[in-house]
Amino acid sequence: MIEALVPKFETVMIIDDNIIDLYIASRMITQNNFGKKVLLYTSPEEAIKYLQDNQDNIAELPQVLFVDIYMPLMSGFEFLEVYDKLSPVLKKYCKAYVISSTIDNQDISRSNSNSNVVSFHVKPITKEFLDRIS
Numbered sequence: 001m002i003e004a005l006v007p008k009f010e011t012v013m014i015i016d017d018n019i020i021d022l023y024i025a026s027r028m029i030t031q032n033n034f035g036k037k038v039l040l041y042t043s044p045e046e047a048i049k050y051l052q053d054n055q056d057n058i059a060e061l062p063q064v065l066f067v068d069i070y071m072p073l074m075s076g077f078e079f080l081e082v083y084d085k086l087s088p089v090l091k092k093y094c095k096a097y098v099i100s101s102t103i104d105n106q107d108i109s110r111s112n113s114n115s116n117v118v119s120f121h122v123k124p125i126t127k128e129f130l131d132r133i134s
Contacts, residue, residue, distance in 0.1 A: 007036040013062035017071040044079040055090040069100040
């Protein structure tokens with residue numbers, strides 16, 4: 001009997017203003033059994049609201065969060081500043097990764113030095129990158 005593959009994570013959140021990048025990332029996540037449920041946000045403000053509304057409900061929170069840097073109205077860095085003010089329980093449960101097409105070394109360094117960011121990765125999300133996340 002062949003067992004169905006169990007996704008690595010229950011819920012993954014992607015925050016990116018580019019709908020094509022959102023689509024590619026979500027397909028990569030589902031096709032590689034990385035996440036069972038994928039929350040897609042083109043607005044960092046809406047993503048923060050979701051996290052704030054659910055910070056006391058672990059079952060609704062994503063275990064992995066991918067955030068782009070360059071977005072209108074609220075950048076990924078501004079998102080991370082607000083994210084930093086969320087509950088310590090949420091921040092321990094949700095692992096944040098910065099995903100960007102930037103080649104600016106200052107952006108990469110700023111991402112990697114943020115205490116809430118596990119690591120920086122250049123777009124697009126790849127199977128190899130997902131395989132390294134535990």
